[in-house]
Amino acid sequence: MLVSAKEMLTKAKEGHYAVGQFNINNLEWTKAILLTAQELNSPVILGVSEGAGKYMAGYKTVVGMVNGMLEELNITVPVALHLDHGSYEGAKKCIEAGFSSVMFDGSHYPIEENIAKTKELVAICNEKGLSIEAEVGSIGGEEDGVIGAGECADPNECKMIADLGVTMLAAGIGNIHGKYPDNWAGLSFETLDAVQQKTGTMPLVLHGGTGIPEDMIKKAISLGVSKINVNTECQLAFADATRKYIEAGKDLEGKGFDPRKLLAPGFEAIKATVKEKMELFGSVNKA
Ligand SMILES: [Zn+2]
Secondary structure, eight states, X not given: OOOOSHHHHHHHHHHTOOEEEEEOOSHHHHHHHHHHHHHTTOOEEEEEEHHHHHHTTOHHXXXXXXXXXXXXXXXXXXXXXXXXXXXXXXXHHHHHHTOSEEEEOOTTSOHHHHHHHHHHHHHHHHHHTOEEEXXXXXXXXXXXXXXXXXXXXXXXXXXXXXXXXXXXXXXXXXXXXXXXXXXXXXXXXXXXHHHHXXXXXXXXXXXXXXXXXXXXXXXXXXXTEEEEEEOHHHHHHHHHHHXXXXXXXXXXXTTTTSHHHHTHHHHHHHHHHHHHHHHHHTOTTOO
């Protein structure tokens, strides 16, 4: 059964580790992530962007697929199904469809409007026992058409949003989505520290986990980051493994064109990436 992300993140913050949010795109992605979490006895958050939700034929299809897998693959570790960078309307649709967690990204609104909309959704989520993530300070790069510049959040605004009763808070600390450019300045630990001091026990979320050096990840966790989003890294691993299979001509040998064979190397590559991240984040055996 899907669970809210509240308990797993509260434990992570107390235990000084982070739970990974791995975004899903299809059945192979979902199965690879769930099986790895179960094998490693780790809690996990499945992230679904609005674009990915649309691609997978809608939120109800996603809920049906994930719930089916939890049962038929005997997944017993805590799993949250979370809308990533949701709009106000998207969040409402996911709540209705059966998601156990939503993110409302109001970072592009003026702070007053972000607060008003976040507040409304917090009330709905509280009533239904769902977790909710809010964002302050836009996170750079592109996430389904929402483009941000990688700014650092204002710690006072973070406190204003945290005080609305959200479960977890994403604050921009110089992180960006996608691949990091060569001239990237790194994470602003000064901002992170200031945000954590203002928000106390609130689990903080680090978006754009792909390509952040391991020592920075560990330092971010020590400063209160309890949820780390990974998306691009699984995509790169999947694409690379699939490319190698095709370039080696394996799809032309025997029944190598069968999608169950063709997609297998990519599936294994996602599993390996998820395992590596769970070990780095410290969530292994924390289910
Ligand atoms: Zn993000």
